[in-house]
Amino acid sequence: MADNERKSLGSRITGSMVWTSIFRTPFPTTRSERLKSILNNVFLHLHPAKLSRHAVKLKYTWCMGGLSFYLFIVLTISGILLMFYYRPTVEYAYTDIVDLSEQVPMGIMREIHRWTAHMMVITVLLHMFRVFMTGSYKPPREFNWVVGVLLLTLTLFLSFTGYLLPWDQLAIWAITVGTNMARATPFLGHEGPGAALLAIGDINLVTMSSDVRFALLGGRFVGESALLRFYVLHCVALPFIIMIMMSVHFWRIRRDGNISGPL
């Protein structure tokens, strides 16, 4: 009994049955515990347990890949919080956004979401730049570079679809400019080269109400259905795809021999 009373509260918690059932290894102090702490944790085991010394240097990695992933998590959390208050309809979208900053004391959730989004585009671009400048796309990592380019594209699309949601002048005209290009898609846009060839007799198959821009907007101009489509793409479809691609990306980093380095 006397022994138990001298134990601190902290060690009682970390020694409890519940705690040890969650964390199999105690706070690591020895070499083998440190190795185990990485292997036994689902989040930390994204990493190998040991790395070459250069791989942990900031001037080599710039930490850009890791930061991109972190910013994605920040965006997911702040995005979920925003979804509680935001309704993607022409009637409510703009006023909901106004309320986020006017009705909430210190309401900066939208700021966090928007600036984090800009930041993520920058970190993903710089991550690509770092990977190129260290020649890390070379075999055996060539396919992971391809996955990375897809992730960059998805990041841009995520940012682009989110741009419409505040439903202000900046949003709808930026999306109008962006999606107007889609009408010139060769064969698939009604003002694209070759679209006129896709016709049965005199009936054009690719028209203003059937081309790729129409599919993207759900209409002939940026309106109610475009807002809903961009909302679903932004909050569900693209995050779903990007999470799958990220899993592949991280998995392949480990499979392709961890981070690149000189042989």
Place this chain on the structure above:
Amino acid sequence: MLELIKNTIDFLSQPSISLTMILVAFPFVFPPTEKFDVWHRKLKLHKIWTKQGGLIGLVFITLYFFLGFTDEHFSLILKKPDNVPIIFIIYSVLFFLWLSMYQAYENDKRMAAGEPVAEYYPAKEKVLVWPDLVFIEFIALILMTVFLLIWSIALPAPLEQAANPTLSPNPAKAPWYFLGLQEMLVYFDPWIAGVLFPSLMILGLMAIPYFDRNKEGSGYYSFAQRRKSIFIFLYGWLVLWIFPIVVGTFFRGPNWNFFGPFEEWSVAKVVALSNVNLSDYIWVKMLRIGLPSNPLIRESVGIVFILAYFGVIPIVLARGKLRALLEKLGPIRYGLIVFLALAMMLLPIKMYLRWTLNLKYIIAIPEAFFNI
């Protein structure tokens, strides 16, 4: 004196002049061959990639933005909340360009002296991820969080009037990362600027590891071992991606007209639009017989030009300067590389044709929306 500096910067910022300066300087700053490297060192340009060079560059850019923030016209554009990331991206792109080139040059020196690169550690010398990496990541994550919180508190996210489909702003701009594409719309139709070029960019980026078969320079910074591939990538990254974004953000005002950074964005600025198609030049101005009615005959010269550009140049190069490349990579890889390189060159070529000859389209078949 200040006015003179501002006017000079305004003048130099015009795409025709700034792009020319960048294109001329490019091979000397990032020498793709040994010959250019000799000049690179003669002109002491390798000093850019030293600590002093980086510091001087930093001072110049900061002075530029200081001048901008104190100027009544430029500060309006710089202070737009959505433009703040662009200032940030200019700093970070240039800083990380310097950081990678600095380390590359250090490594090149080491390798020339027969030493291993700075990233090299004996295989036995491994570190444990806990604590050596996990803690670095944790600190980076906290610093980033603090940075984002300060940014979010200090700068409200932009919100303009509620959407109004009947009232278009002038200029209507795409989000900043697509402004490069919007800038290309000045020179190309949407099917090229908005669809074809972006697709080629994505495919070209994906294809890099399959084109670049140089085994050297994997896993460490180096320039001397990878001159050509770094030169081509940086051309795409800086000239075709970052440069048009900067021009599109800072220098394009009402009616998408060019405005120098210190110029007022006036709706009244009139720019003569006197662009002429190649077919007009040939049939109307030179032959004086008027345009033929058949579009294929009308545009025959332009079609021949484009076919020759993409068809003949690769063959000529394969027999001449690029024979070694063809032999090393085989015909398929060689053909794709030269095609993508020619496509990358098409933008500046069209720009210069526009600036010198007021050329609108090389091939103009508006009947089929096929204009190049």
